Amino acid sequence: MDDRRRPWLEGVGLLVVLAIAAAAFLVAKHPGGSDQQSVSTPTSPSAAASSPVPSPDVTAPPVKKAAKGSKARGGKARTTDPGIDVKADGEQCVNRSRTQLSVTSFNIHSGFNPPRTRQMLPTLAAEMKAMKSDVFLLEEVDQNRIWSGRVNQPEYFANALGMEYAFATNVLRPGNSRYGTAILSRYPILESHNYLLPRPGNTQQRGLLRVVIEPVPGRKVSLYVTHLEATSYAARVAQARVVAARIASDPNPVVLGGDMNSRSSSTTMALLRQRLVDTWSAAGRGNGLTHPNARPNARIDYVFASPSLGTTLTQVVPGTVSDHRAVRSVLDLAPDVPAQVCLPVLTDQ
Structure with missing residues (x-):
């Protein structure tokens, strides 16, 4: 070999060795073409509440998770x-970040069994806990009533479930006996107010309880619960008009639940659907019937939500205490x- 070419070839050989070493270094640093540094994701305190609750008439889809690190x-x-x-x-x-909010509307029948012969608050609290909801919108709630043992029911359930609560007195009787609606929330309740609804004739006073929570930073949601008149169609229509007007003026996305004492095809429900989405119509499973609990033949209990919120699932949850079945919806606060x-x-x- 010509000695004049030897230094040039040696230089090329050195460059080849360096290139191979550099390639080996990059492969070791980036296996599979990705950075394997671990990144933790904050978990919402109510993350477990987003999975649907199986019930005898509704089968929740199984959630499949890949094994950690599996290929x-x-x-x-x-x-x-x-x-x-x-x-x-x-x-x-x-x-x-997780943006789901699970909401359950439930007429708790003052904690009594359907014939009102026995109060079953511990059983009712256990059933509610099994629903794994972030929010409960409750109707027929007692506070300091003699016939229900002078129990502060909203406080009882809030303590049993580890939640905050707001209670609205719609009927006040002698002896500080109170009857109304309540909202329980895993998230702090930032504000609350009860609006009395029209009371035509000799009907019972009804109300619309509103609270505000912030389940996602910077994303406030207004929660409403009501229990419309059972004995008068005209009263229900008048009350629904006021509810719809109040919701229309709310600056936040809205969730409304309640015992509406009205079927889906009624004028009452049509008034509410002008502003809100019936979550059962959006993502309901099963027949949706809620009353009476043992053999339901009517859908009179609802969860409504603003059109800006998505509905992942709505289901009816039967129980052993109340004469109503609960309605549970899983909402998406940022569907877009x-x-x-x-x-x-x-x-x-």
Whole structure:
């Protein structure tokens, strides 16, 4: 070999060695084309409340979770930690923050069994706990009534479920005996107010209780509960008009629940649907009947939500205490926001 060419070849050989070493370093640093550094995702205190509750007449779809660190086949994503998906094409996807809110509307029948022969507050509290809801909108709630043992029922259930509560007195009788509606919330209640509804003729006084919560930072939601008149169609229509007007003036997204004593095809419900979405119509499962509990033949209990909120699931939950079945809805506070944000993984050049 010509000695004049030897230094040049040695230089080329050195460059090849350096290139191989650099490539090995990059592969070790970025296995599979992604950065494997762990990133933790904050979990909402009510994350467990978002999964639907199975009931005899409703079968909740199973939730399948990939084993931690398992590799998917066929180019699908593989889970590296609770909040990050790294795809085979080199994209890294971050799941958005949890934005679900589970809401249950429930006429609790003052805690009595259907014939009102026995009060069953512990059983009722256990049934409510099994529903795993972030919010309960309750009707027929007692506070300091002799016939129900002078119990402060909203406080009792709030303590049993670890929630905050607001109570609205619609009927006040001698001896500080109170009857009305209540809202329980896992999230702090920022404000509350009860609006008395029209009371034509000799009907019972009814109300519309409103509270405000902030389940997602910067995203306030107004929760309403009502119990419309049972004995007068005209009274229900007048009350529904006031409820609809009040909701129309609310600056926040709205969730409304209650025993409306009205079927879905009624004028009363049509007034509410002008402003809100019937979550059963949006995502209901089963026949939706709520009353009477043992053999329901009517849907008179509802959860409504603003059109800006999405509905993932609505189901009827039977029980052993009240004469009504509960209605549970899982709502999405940000339905228009993508579930994931994906960006390409950058590697060192």
